[in-house]
Amino acid sequence: MEDMVQVIVNTEVKQKDPTEAVTIAISARALFDMEEEHELFLMEGVEKYIDHQISNEDTPMKEGIILPFIRAVQMVNKRLLERNPEEKQLFEVILLSTHSAEGGVRIINSVNHYGLEISKFCFLHGNDPSKYLHSHEVKLFLSACESSVCNAQKKGIPAALMMQQHCLTANEQLKVAFDGDSVLFSDETDLVYREKGLDGVIQHEKDLENVPMGEGPFKIFAMILGEMKKKFSQEDDPICTYLVTARSGNDLGIRAIKTLREWGLKIDEAFFMAGAPKGPILSYIQPHIFFDDNAINISGARAVGTPAALVPTYCE
Structure with missing residues (x-):
């Protein structure tokens, strides 16, 4: 399972200029620790996975490997806007989901639980997420799916494979x-x-x-x-x-x-x-x-x- 949702990190209510935005694409399995859900999907199939997500909609998923990175990106956006309220070069974060929207409410609720300023979610129902990266002018793609990372690289998108781990990260920058x-x-x-x-x-x-x-x-x-x-x-x-x-x-x-x-x-x-x-x-x-x-x-x-x-x- 590579559950990926299109997500744009906004600062305040300001809309970012798509021609100048720095777009980062990420997967839900990189943003959240979804290894248990992924194992359920592999062992028992998509229906069991969706049932699990629906029955746990109000239970936030655990923090994943890149969530602190996304928080830091939002901090930079805030600092840029404090310096110049008309700043156009701001980060966007896009998370693309290969699953249908049926089990997506838990992802949205988890995003809100962690206070991430996210407004757009896109569920791709099995389609390769890499084909959408150029349309969003993605500058960085972070995923827990090896094939998605390789497909992005083939399209000339800087991409890297993320695996869940315990992380120690600095917070001030x-x-x-x-x-x-x-x-x-x-x-x-x-x-x-x-x-x-x-x-x-x-x-x-x-x-x-x-x-x-x-x-x-x-x-x-x-x-x-x-x-x-x-x-x-x-x-x-x-x-x-x-x-x-x-x-x-x-x-x-x-x-x-x-x-x-x-x-x-x-x-x-x-x-x-x-x-x-x-x-x-x-x-x-x-x-x-x-x-x-x-x-x-x-x-x-x-x-x-x-x-x-x-x-x-x-x-x-």
Whole structure:
């Protein structure tokens, strides 16, 4: 079951300009912990699932992995509107549901229970949610369904797979952490590594030190966050961004830094881990979400309570 509902996070009663809105698409199984409901759907079928949802309409579902991220996104919207009541570049969050609306009341009630400013719900009755992403100009798609994430990637939408876990997240800012290669940057260096090994990568990076790397799938979202950050002073910035990469600083860090400089993308803090585990630094940062393409790094993040978003590189 991948229960996904179209949801738009509004700030106050202000309508966001669809041409400037930063649209994030999410699934209900990412927003709420619906693993028990999902198991019921798999084991006993859709009718039992719907009956369960209807009989529990007034029982809120448990908080899911990305709910704190959505709260932080709403906080940024509020801060942007406090700064400029006419602000157009605001977040929208769209949650698409492959189930019918019959069992959707519990999702709506749960959204209201958590105080999320949501006004639009769309139930797709088995249709692939990825086909609706371009029509909403989605800039980020977070789902608990692997096939939905892969289908979104094939359509050029930055997408990541979310799995439920216990999370520790900071609250004072929206904190977003990115891996480098195959996430912020293209997979160019990873491909060289597979073909020529570490020595080949070091020489490759040295030869192309002044040539910017290609764009990774999450460059667009990182750039949007960078644009939002420019609207605030450093002391009053509600957004904090991080680069947490396996690259070493001395051999592979210079090209990464020069690429960010060429893009005009300022990252608040950058960590060149030289292949060391990322979990310890993530446990200190406590981001609302961490994007990485390596399953080992995802496991390490999950182990320290970091909401980990797997960016799959295996989608064909």
